[in-house]
Structures are given as C-alpha cells and as structure tokens.
Amino acid sequence: xxRLLILGATGSVGRQALDVVxxxxxxxxxxxxxxxxxxxxxxxxxxxxxxxxxxxxxxxxAARASEAWTDGEVLSGPEGLARLVAEADADLVLxxxxxxxxxxxxxxxxxxxxxxxxxxxxxxxxxxxxxxxxSEATGAQLIPVDSEHSALHQLIHxxxxxxxxxxxxxxxxxxxxxxxRAELEHVTIEDALKHPTWEMGGKITIDSxxxxxxxxxxxxxxxxxxxxxDRLDVVVHPQSIVHALVSLCDGATLAHLGxxxxxxxxxxxxxxxxxxxxxxxxxxxAQVGALTFEAPDEEAFPCLRLAREAAVAGGTAPCVLNxxxxxxxxxxxxxxxxxxxxxxxxETTLERVGAGRVHSFxxxxxADAHARETAADLVEVRA
Ligand code: NAD
Ligand code: MG
Numbered sequence: 001x002x003r004l005l006i007l008g009a010t011g012s013v014g015r016q017a018l019d020v021v022x023x024x025x026x027x028x029x030x031x032x033x034x035x036x037x038x039x040x041x042x043x044x045x046x047x048x049x050x051x052x053x054x055x056x057x058x059x060x061x062a063a064r065a066s067e068a069w070t071d072g073e074v075l076s077g078p079e080g081l082a083r084l085v086a087e088a089d090a091d092l093v094l095x096x097x098x099x100x101x102x103x104x105x106x107x108x109x110x111x112x113x114x115x116x117x118x119x120x121x122x123x124x125x126x127x128x129x130x131x132x133x134x135s136e137a138t139g140a141q142l143i144p145v146d147s148e149h150s151a152l153h154q155l156i157h158x159x160x161x162x163x164x165x166x167x168x169x170x171x172x173x174x175x176x177x178x179x180x181r182a183e184l185e186h187v188t189i190e191d192a193l194k195h196p197t198w199e200m201g202g203k204i205t206i207d208s209x210x211x212x213x214x215x216x217x218x219x220x221x222x223x224x225x226x227x228x229x230d231r232l233d234v235v236v237h238p239q240s241i242v243h244a245l246v247s248l249c250d251g252a253t254l255a256h257l258g259x260x261x262x263x264x265x266x267x268x269x270x271x272x273x274x275x276x277x278x279x280x281x282x283x284x285x286a287q288v289g290a291l292t293f294e295a296p297d298e299e300a301f302p303c304l305r306l307a308r309e310a311a312v313a314g315g316t317a318p319c320v321l322n323x324x325x326x327x328x329x330x331x332x333x334x335x336x337x338x339x340x341x342x343x344x345x346x347e348t349t350l351e352r353v354g355a356g357r358v359h360s361f362x363x364x365x366x367a368d369a370h371a372r373e374t375a376a377d378l379v380e381v382r383a
Contacts, residue, residue, distance in 0.1 A: 001029050004270065005088045007081070007105050008096035009033040010041045012201045013119045013145065013262060017094050018049060020267045024276060031088045034081055036101075039065035046072060055084040057101065082108045094145070094270065095120040098203050099326050100319070100368050103127050107361060113138040117269035119145035121220040122326075126319040127364050128223035142224065143269045148217055149224055150265035151244035151256030156225060159248065167227050168245040169217050170237040171296060172197045172260075174209040177238060181300045187339045189332065197240035197260045206329045207303075210342055211296060215307020219318055222311065229311055234304065236294045241283070258283055302343040310350060316367035317355035323371035324349035331379040341382055349375045 004021065008014045014035075021028045030051045035042040037058035043065055046054050055075040056062040062076030075084050078101075085093060085108040093109040094117040095102050102120030107127070109116045111134065118124070123131055124142075135142050144150050148169040156164065175194045176184055192209040193202065200208070207213035214234050221232055240260040247253045258264055259280060267278045298305045303325070310317040328345040331337035337345065353371050358364060 002027060002091045002270075003031045003089060004028045005032040005034075005085060005090040005093045006030065006096065007034045007085070007093065007102070008036075008098065008120070009045055010035040010038045011096055011098060012199070013096035013266065014094075015045075016262050017096060017266050017270065018045060020263060020270055020278075022049070023279075024271070027271065027274075027276075031090050032084050034084060034097075034105075035061075036097075037061040039068075043069055053084065053088070055080045057081055078104060081105055085109050085114070086112055090114050092117055092270065094266075095123065096145070098122075098201055100126050100322055103131075103361075103364070106131060107134065110134045110138055110140045110142075113140045115141045115143065117143045117145050117266075117272075119266075121146055121149075121216050122322055124220045124223045125216050125322045126368065127358075127361060128219065128318070129358065130361060130364070132223050143272050144220075144224055145262075145265050145269045146217060146220060147260070147262065147265045148244045149220060150268050152221060152225060152246065154268070155244065155246040155254045155256055159246065163249050164227075164246060165249050166231045166233055166247040167221055167225060168233040168235055168247070169214065169221060170235055170240070170242050170244060170293075171211065171214040172208065172240045173236040173238050173294075173296075174211065176209055176300075177236065179300060181340065184300060185338065185340050189335065192332070192339060196238065198262070200262075202333055203326070203329055206332060206342075207325070210303040210329075210339070211301035212303035212307060212325055212329075212342075212346075214296070215304045215311075216322070218307060219311045229308065234296050236296050237291065239288060239291055241288055241291055303346065306343060306346055306350065310355075313355050315355040315357050316363060317350065319358075319364050319367045320350055320353045320355065320371040321346060323368045324375040327372050327375035327379065331383075336383045337379050338382075341379075345375050345378045345382075348378055 032053045034055040039061040052072045059077045066074040096119040103123045106123040245255045310321040324346040328342040
C-alpha cells in the first residue's frame with residue numbers, strides 16, 4: 001500500500017486522481033488532501049475519501065473549515081501545506097497545484113525524500129535546476145503527470161541515454177489554431193476556454209490557447225530528461241492522439257499514442273512502476289482516420305518563442321516568464337487584459353526585470369514576486 005498525499009485535490013487533475021485512487025483501494029492509503037480556498041469542496045472530498053488531515057492555503061478558508069469539521073484536522077496557509085507534506089509520512093505526493101505556488105510543496109516533499117508525481121509543471125519551469133538537483137541529492141523521484149512527459153517517461157524507459165537524438169512533444173494548437181495575430185486581438189474569454197481536445201483547469205486552458213503551455217512543457221522536458229533545448233521539438237497535432245515522440249540515433253522514432261484522457265498519465269504516475277487497467281476506450285485508429293501534423297506558428301503565438309528565449313537565457317528568466325504569465329492569464333480571465341496582451345505583458349516584464357543567477361530557492365521567490373509586481377503594473381496601464 002502506498003501512502004498518498006494529494007495537493008490541489010479540488011482541481012481538474014486532483015479530482016481525476018481521486019477517481020484513480022477510488023478504483024484501487026488496495027493500492028493506496030490517502031493520508032491528506034489540500035486546496036487553495038475551496039474549503040467546502042475539500043471537506044466534502046475528505047469525508048468521501050475518509051481523509052483525516054487537510055490543508056487550505058487560504059487562512060480564512062482554513063478557519064471556516066476548522067469550525068465546520070470536528071472529526072479531522074485542518075492546517076492553514078502555505079506553512080500548513082508544508083507541514084502537511086513534511087508530517088504525512090507519505091510514500092508519494094501528487095502535486096496538482098496550479099502555478100508557482102506549487103514550488104514550495106515540491107521542495108518540501110523532495111527534501112523529505114518523498115517521491116513526487118508532478119502535475120505542477122511550474123515547479124520545474126521556475127526551479128528546474130535546483131529541483132532536479134534536490135531530487136538527485138535525496139533520491140526522491142519525480143514522476144511526470146503531464147501527458148506528453150508521461151509519454152516520454154514511458155518511451156525513454158529502456159533506451160540507453162546515448163542513443164536518444166531528439167524529443168518531440170505534440171501540441172493540439174488550442175482553439176485558435178490557424179488564426180493570424182490580427183484575428184486574435186478580439187477573441188473572448190469564452191472562446192479561449194473552449195479547448196478542442198482536453199478538459200482542464202482555467203489557467204492551463206488559456207496557456208494552451210496562447211501556446212505558452214507548450215513553452216512551459218519544453219522547459220519541463222529539459223529538466224526531467226536532461227535534454228538540451230536544441231534537441232527538443234514541438235509539433236502541432238490537432239487530434240491529440242500522439243502525445244510525444246522519441247527519435248533515436250539509428251533513424252527510428254518511437255511514438256506514444258492514446259485518446260486524450262488525463263486518467264491514463266495520472267494512473268501511470270500514481271501506480272508507477274506497476275501498470276493497472278484504466279477504463280478508457282481502446283484506441284481505434286481506423287475510426288480516428290487521419291493524424292495530421294504542422295509546425296507551430298510563432299508569429300501568431302509569440303508565447304512559445306518567449307518561453308524558448310527565457311529557457312535559453314536561463315537563470316531567473318523562466319521564473320520571471322512564468323510569474324508574468326500567471327498574472328497576465330489571471331487578468332485575461334478577469335476581463336482586464338486582451339488575449340494578445342498576455343504575450344505583450346510577458347515580453348515587457350522580461351525586458352524590465354531581466355534575468356539573474358539563481359543562488360537559492362529564495363532568489364526564485366524574490367524574482368517571482370518582482371515579476372508579479374511588474375506584470376501587474378503593466379496590466380494596470382492597459383486596463
Ligand atoms: P485547477 O485550477 O483545476 O486546480 C488547481 C488546484 O490547485 C486546486 O485544487 C486549487 O485549490 C489549488 N490551488 C490553486 N492555487 C493554490 C495556491 N496558491 N496554493 C495552494 N493550492 C492552490 O488546475 P489543473 O488543471 O488541475 O492543473 C493543475 C496542474 O496540473 C497545473 O500545473 C497544470 O499545468 C497541470 N496539468 C493539468 C492538466 C489537466 O488536464 N488539468 C494536464 C497537464 C498538466
Ligand atoms: Mg501537457
């Protein structure tokens with residue numbers, strides 16, 4: 001039995017993970033759940049899954065949950081979240097928090113030597129070098145949950161490191177694939193939230209529409225697999241059937257295929273190294289018919305280029321990129337920034353804040369805060 005802690009339990013990945021767990025009661029013991037502020041939803045999940053310890057990042061929400069819950073313990077604030085991770089005696093932590101708020105809990109888990117099933121790609125975008133160094137130092141594994149990286153994890157397994165030439169992640173292209181930059185100026189929040197193939201939380205859905213999600217995933221792949229940026233490709237594949245490809249030195253390319261359903265990579269990460277049955281339809285390629293591929297349009301979707309530039313610049317640049325993106329996406333979802341303003345705010349924030357060397361996690365927390373302030377000012381000027 002694995003002692004499992006789920007962070008971000010009320011979200012899209014978190015809830016699907018709870019379904020995976022509920023189907024395998026013999027494999028998991030749930031030792032804790034967390035959320036940001038949705039205390040009533042979290043309490044409901046805790047009761048349903050018989051969990052006795054929860055944490056809420058928002059202290060007011062934590063106070064209300066404590067009042068309402070007499071037969072369990074509620075921890076409060078980011079410190080409470082850190083305590084939940086450090087004290088749970090877990091074998092595995094699923095980090096399904098959205099945004100750079102997930103970095104702290106990743107650090108705590110790895111420091112404690114606990115394996116992390118990582119959905120929170122922002123942990124690696126912001127702190128890639130330090131996070132992977134920490135994982136190596138303590139021997140705690142990072143098992144990707146992101147579908148493309150789960151695919152790469154499965155494909156790379158069994159290949160000798162020197163034989164891998166290139167890695168490719170696929171992108172659906174999002175709801176605005178094929179549009180020009182001018183055509184993107186007046187798109188609405190509702191249009192941007194209509195993802196063609198995946199159903200996900202709001203932030204990652206907007207990241208998919210801007211292609212920033214693929215930029216973040218290139219950085220994520222770089223850190224997970226140690227692959228240089230010039231050997232990491234992105235190809236647009238609107239059907240989302242092929243998730244990733246590994247090209248080997250002998251001219252062979254291996255692909256990972258399946259219908260777009262997060263239950264598959266979530267079950268893989270939680271049960272790893274075992275494989276279990278997942279109730280998804282068997283892939284029927286005759287019914288799918290055609291798989292098509294095209295190059296990403298970085299003219300219309302500058303976020304992919306910005307992410308690659310920040311990745312190559314290194315240091316705090318990816319952290320600044322990520323923080324500015326979080327602020328800009330939040331503003332777009334609140335109706336305070338145009339869709340095309342997202343890339344503009346990120347680019348100007350990167351110019352203004354610049355990139356420095358990373359000495360410690362504190363450097364990253366400071367750069368994150370500085371970038372957020374700068375990006376918020378830029379949004380304000382535009383609103
Ligand atoms: P979501 O918005 O649906 O859920 C986010 C969860 O994080 C919620 O439980 C929320 O309460 C919690 N949270 C938010 N802010 C927090 C904070 N400041 N402190 C602590 N907890 C906080 O998001 P999601 O779509 O489930 O995505 C979660 C992560 O997984 C993201 O990093 C995303 O990029 C990644 N991911 C998601 C999918 C998907 O299908 N949804 C696929 C691949 C990767
Ligand atoms: Mg993905």
